Amino acid sequence: MEAHAPYRYEQLADLIIGMIDKGALSPGMRVPSVRAVSEQHQLSIATALQAYRMLEDRGVLVSRPQSGFYVSNARHGTFALPSTSRPRTKASTVSISGAVAALLEHASNMSLVPLGCAVPDVGLLQSKRLDLMLARVARQHGARHNVYSPPRGEAALRREIARRSIRTGHALSPDDILITSGCTEALTLALGAVARPGDTIAVESPTYFGLLHTLEVLGLKALELATDLVRGVDVAALARLLDKEPIAACVLSSGFSNPLGYVMTESDKRSLLALLSKHAIPLIEDDVYGDIHFGRERPKPFIALDRGENKIIYCSSFSKSLAPGYRIGWIAPGAYAQRVMERKLAFSLSSPVLPQLAIAEFLEGNAYEVHLRRIRRVLEENLTRMVRAIEASFPAETKVSRPAGGFMLWLELPKHFDSRALFDEALEHGICFAPGNVFSASRRYGNCLRLSAGHTWDDHIEAGVRRLGRLACAQLNR
Template sequence: METHTPYRYKQLSDLIVGMIANGTLAPGTRLPSVRAISEQQRVSISTALQAYRLLEDSGVLVSRPQSGFYVATTRRGTLALPSTSRPPVKASTVSISGAVATLLEHASNSALVPLGCAVPDATLLQSKRLDHVLARTARQYGMRYNAYCAPQGELRLRQEIAKRAMRAGHALSPEDVLITSGCTEALTLALSAIAKRGDTIAVESPTYFGLLHTLEVLGMKAFELPTDPTRGIDISVLSRLLDTKPVAACVLSSNFNNPLGSAMAEIDKKLLLKLLKRHDVPLIEDDVYGDIYFSSDRPKPFIALDGGENTIYCSSFSKSLAPGYRIGWIMAGLHAQKVLEHKLAFSLCSPSLPQVALAEFLASGAYDTHLRRIRRILDENLARMTHAIEASFPGDTKVSRPSGGFVLWLELPKRFDSRALFDEALKQGICFAPGDVFSASRRFRNCLRLSAAYEWNGRIEDGIRRLGRLANTLLA
């Protein structure tokens, strides 16, 4: 009979990990069914399932519907990691709106191989259940929700978001949450509430071009911080900056920076918060990729750590579930009243019906089931994409190895021109994101970002291989 201890499932998961490490279980091997392994190891079915789920969440195993659990395909690492960035030591005026508009126009063209847009494909998301909830809500309560809601958003959705925040170690009230039209509006509200035209904002380098575009529209300057492809920003450089120059705010990704995929360790996050507190500089954190992690535990956001009181938290469901619903949220803490005033001025409130449907979807537990599946698929997509890059791009290409999200950052030799590659790729029906749009100073011309957000198929793989051959030709 099984001894009921809280560690039995962990013992079983450790046994499986050991068998994978010593080669007994090779990548792609199908594991015994939950019932079979429960009998073999003399544990309950629930304990066996818990062990399998733990390994699935950490990326060791993958589950396939109607088939079972398999050892995940390990991602090779034969190519080096990208270099730590070395941006200029002064703030830059941002001017990238034209380049961003051109990129987004091509990225939305379904005739092109979709490697350029960091938005998950509807086929991959398979959010039919959410759409059914929306349709049912519209039929039953359409008239009720064809009206303005409270500026903060629908209470039920704010309650569900607050519940999920508690899982990440951040206790808050639904009153602390304000619903926005995606994370872009959240970031815009945060920046406009605490900074003014001409102010300097410290950002990662490279960083998301949407943030740079927002800074340009708001008339703010960007100070680009050196950023390591795995560890995140160089805190010592930020410290020297704060000692010598006025900085209105710092804007960072909580986890899995776009495009590098970097994620600061918790100890470094605490050091950063301590530094910002000493200088009384607010932090705006963008956590849109936080739920798409490949380890066993969700990394904590800054706002959930000691010293996070002067942090404005921004996120959305656009990267993990429903980009078309445009539902994001902001938790502004000390700046909540000013953010609310700006929300009223910008858009008054967000649409009610999608909020109600999403609240019901979250309450049902369907989102967690969806996340387990989407994490597995995106992790596998990145592995396959990495294989294709290694097989087709120049041998001295450097590639990021993110532990979450769904984008890869490629660095080629200094003489390489990703803009020239972009022009040639469009002629061959392929779209990607050239590196210079991820920098206010238009650096990273020799870099590019590829998105693994579409269902993996022959067209995607062929597009990457053709892109690699083009890169080889341009270098030669």
């Protein structure tokens, strides 16, 4: 099945992005009014407004009451966006565990400038309040809860997750949910339920190195998919691959993928779902960054757009938005519930009780929503400041992503640049980041790197980014 042609509002949005990238519309400039653009392009006002709202959600435009829409100063700087990935069209055996282990060891070293770890700063999270809740539960009912949790997890937490699922457009029952040790266990359970050693899994390219590590441990191959910084996975290219390559499952982010930070449009998501349905390929959905959106609305996950035609396994966690140390995630396995449950019982039997109860209590009121609004503002500002520091210090040829959510930046430098050599040199200067080749099963992206903006921005962080930029300039000038 071919991908659907873009809707007219998407065509208009692409046109505006092109004008911004070419300099016809500069940061801070007012764009034509909704009425003017609808008349010029013979569109309805509703269609033109839909395009502007979508660009606002992506952080490309900002609206000002009684004034109109303007090109965002924060989201678009002088550096271009990284190129669309064009990976090989054959599956690759994954061999990345050594590089991942080394990176994680350095990323956990708090004496280094923390640009390498995809975990928010404890100062941005609700650790103290959660810890008090956990301590109170332990003090009042410690003996009662010093037991194994039910296999699916604590009912109170599953109820709260199910209640929140309504906000994202996919209503779940508490019985649809199984609590896991973070999203990593959820993805591992999902992959084990749909694939056998030697099978091929389609993934974004570049993709999160933790997923690649999981594929390696499970003996699975990775088929890397062409991925754009704005639109995400190329659905038409995926359609051509599916006619040639047998694929056991597809693993994709709902939005703000790690490391690119893109979010697919709803029409592209529907096209992808239709394509996977045609080939009867299950989708494993990673929605771990969905709550950290900078636009008006949270992106709808694939599962909310499905009409019951696909086998979707939905995975998420609170590790990126609330409590990484609590290791609380969840999975909605759908048609694979029995297989996932069998693997959960074999791997870990159950998840710890007290962290589940503390998070359930935190979710009961409005505290989580208040917390999310605050960290969204902080993380968006962090990204803006980091982009400015990059543009002030990195080589002029650098390209940098402009995510509309999450807290990662993906940088692309000239082809001959060696980010692994920069990584080794940066460690000597007290800086840690993630070199690009760990985000590819075929060890591509040696000229790219990922920076995390998850820590409270201060002079120490800014100095680290600028020092890293000077090291990159020095490497290119050798």
